[in-house]
Amino acid sequence: MLNNYTVIGFTKQPLLTHMIEVVTTTKTTTAYEVLMSTYNVTSNASDVVEEETSVTNAAVIGTFLCLTIFLSLVGNVLVCIAVFTDRRLKRLNNMFIVSLAVADLWVSLMVMTFATVNDVTGKWRFGRVYCNIWISSDIMGSTASILNLCMISLDRYIHIRDPLKYARWMTWKKVAIAIALVWTISIIMSFIPINVGWHKSPGQAEVELPPEQCFLEISGTYAIVSSTISFYIPCIVMIGLYCKLYMYARAQVKSINRTLVHNQFGDSRGSGQSSKLSDHKAAVTLGVIMGVFLFCWLPFFILNLYEAYNKNTPFIVFQILTWLGYFNSCLNPIIYSIFNSEFRSAFKRILFPRSCQLCNQDQRNYRYGSPKKVKNGASSKNNSEYLTVKHENGSKASHDSNHPLVDERITAL
Missing domain, CATH: 1.20.5 (Single alpha-helices involved in coiled-coils or other helix-helix interfaces)
Structure with missing residues (x-):
């Protein structure tokens, strides 16, 4: 047991x-x-929440970028149509604005559209060959836009400083040469070095990016040369010209206003107030022009030089500053055209043709061409339409008060 x-x-x-x-x-x-x-x-x-958040963010960003592209396209197309269809705008100096609008249209169509797809989806979907074309188009369009801004500032400086000499000196041939020079420099700085491979250092040239990636890799030498030619030199020229132009405009606008009041009323009453208003308008416009230009492009080109030697900048920062520069193409039609009363009238005529009979009447009554001297015995009304402005060199010139040479000396800034 x-x-x-x-x-x-x-x-x-x-x-x-x-x-x-x-x-x-x-x-x-x-x-x-x-x-x-x-x-x-x-x-x-x-993962589902993160994916939904990512899709929402992509939709918001994509909508904003598409809206920017749309505004840029509409604004720059309106500028081109207005210049070629409005008799008052068919002037030599507006050809530089058309060239600027074409450059901004190029950036909108050939650069911003593909950049939107690339940045929203996070992948390059257009092949390795078009990647180089896209990068070259980006550099060419942005460079042409900046150089056209520089040409516009130079043109307006000469125009306002001595309008009679400008009318004799500036011809269609010289304007065409200046515009061709802008685009030639832009092509030389973009398509040639990018497709030949001069923009890369020896170590970068041996590394090939994956097919789904497309971004600009540059050497320090190319960054310095391209940034200097495409931005820093035009920027220094623009700032210098606009500073001199502003100082000259302060004195010249006062002189024109005093002469205008004296011819119309026989005294100089009210000239001080008119001068202050014109000075204020010139200062505000110049501030907007230079402020927006520097705000949009200066951060990118500073980062461009820094990134060439220090590859530690977050990619999102580079994307934001790149789009900030693109956004200048959307603002250019507003700054250089909407502030001008003639462009405003032309835009109204194009967008609202039935409600712009007054614009068409003003255009038919508009007189353009070199003003003629007033003959003896002319009525006092005709005499009052002409101004005699004394320039710094001591010469005198007669101007029609409705002529763009006089009007733009006050309003084109």
Whole structure:
């Protein structure tokens, strides 16, 4: 009995231990599976939320970028149509504005559209060959836009400083040469070095980007040369010209206003107030022009030089500053055209042709061409339409008060 009991007891003990181990193992496995299942559900829910947030952000960003492209296209197309369809705007100096609008249209169509797809989806979907074309188009369009702004500032400086000399000196041939020079420099700085590979350092030239990536890799030498020619030199020229132009305009606008008031009323009453208003308008317009230009492009070109030697800038920062420069193409039609009353009238005529009979009447009554001298015996009304302005060189010139040479000396700034 003792032996049997002992045997049975000894036999049952390992069996009980085994059963406990089995139950314990079963319970442990079940708890682990439940824990992992809960983690997977939580992880999947988190992934869904992150994916929905990513899609929402992409939709918002894509909508904003598409709106920017649309405004840039509409504004610059309106500028081109207005210049070529409005008699008052068919002047030599407006050809530089047309060239600027074409450059901004190029940036909108050939650069911003593909940049939107690339930045929103996070992948380049247009092939390796077009990647180089896209980068070259980006550099060419942006450079042409900046150089055209510089040409406009130079043209307006000469025009306002000595309008009679400008009328004799400036010809269609010279304007065409200046515009061709702008685009030639832009092409030389973009398509040639990008497609030949001059923009890369020897180490970068050996590395090929994956097909789904497309971004500009530049060496320090190319960054310095391209930034200097495309931005820093035009920027210094523009700032210098506009500062001199502003100082000259302050004195010249006062002189024109005094002469205008004197010819119309026989005295100089009210000239001080008119001069202050004109000075304020000139200061505000010049501030907007230079402020927007520097705000849009200066951060990018500073980063461009820094990034050439220090490859540690977050890519999102580079994207934001790049689009800030693109946004200048949207603002250029507003700054250089909407502030001009003649462009405003032309835009109204194009967008609302039925409600702009007054604009058409003004255009038919508009007289343009070099003003003629007033003959003896002319009426006082005709005499009052002409102004005699004394320039710094001591010469005198007669101007029609409705002529753009006089009007733009006050309003074209």
